[in-house]
């Protein structure tokens with residue numbers, strides 16, 4: 001469904017021009033989750049932005065459902081990328097604090113030619129809230145009325161309301177407490193199965209990536225150093241940099257959280273039959 005081939009991205013111009021992504025190739029099948037892991041500054045978010053059509057590409061191609069995104073002209077690109085949504089680390093930064101949740105969620109359904117009628121919009125807002133485990137009454141509230149984990153659920157509701165085929169999750173759980181991380185990861189896992197969506201799951205945390213991904217790509221200074229089956233990459237990393245990430249896979253400090261995390265691992269593994 002998504003094919004990235006030889007993707008190369010430069011930032012800056014003239015003498016300050018710098019290559020931040022070099023010859024990166026990977027693909028994501030329908031319903032599949034690819035984990036993209038790498039240290040800060042390795043180019044993860046830049047790759048996500050390129051897939052969303054938000055940064056110019058210096059070389060290579062990004063095809064979504066067979067169509068080239070990187071060279072599509074404005075209108076066509078917006079059509080194509082409508083089926084690709086994004087969830088960021090900080091929903092508070094991306095949710096308008098003065099706007100009711102219902103209005104924020106309804107927005108993508110009320111613009112453009114495919115704009116829906118009032119009743120259908122209300123039904124879709126309620127459905128999206130329900131899918132992320134929030135009551136319909138949340139629509140009348142403001143972002144500030146919710147906890148961090150709930151706000152991330154709202155960001156997820158906003159992403160799924162247009163029924164996308166691919167979601168770029170950029171550090172989507174990194175700012176959350178460990179136990180809340182587990183809940184949100186669980187929700188993302190359920191939603192991908194229920195709505196048959198694919199994820200590009202971007203994180204600096206290999207352990208988190210391993211939970212959701214069927215395959216893992218490891219990015220080091222703009223280049224992929226590994227791309228393979230998730231368990232294989234996690235359990236038997238071939239590249240020295242991945243081995244380093246593996247060794248640094250965080251061990252949560254409080255014992256109680258550690259247990260919860262283990263339970264979560266087990267539960268997910270049992271469910272996916274691994």
Ligand SMILES: Nc1ncnc2c1ncn2[C@@H]1O[C@H](COP(=O)(O)OP(=O)(O)OP(=O)(O)O)[C@@H](O)[C@H]1O
Pocket residue numbers: 011012020038039040041042043044045046047204
């Ligand atoms: N708009 C920009 N203009 C110039 N350089 C940028 C821009 N955005 C990012 N960079 C640089 O490009 C490189 C890759 O950044 P990117 O944000 O993609 O990394 P990342 O892997 O997502 O890091 P993090 O884990 O910190 O989010 C970094 O060196 C960064 O400083």
Ligand SMILES: [Mg+2]
Pocket residue numbers: 044045046170
């Ligand atoms: Mg980033």
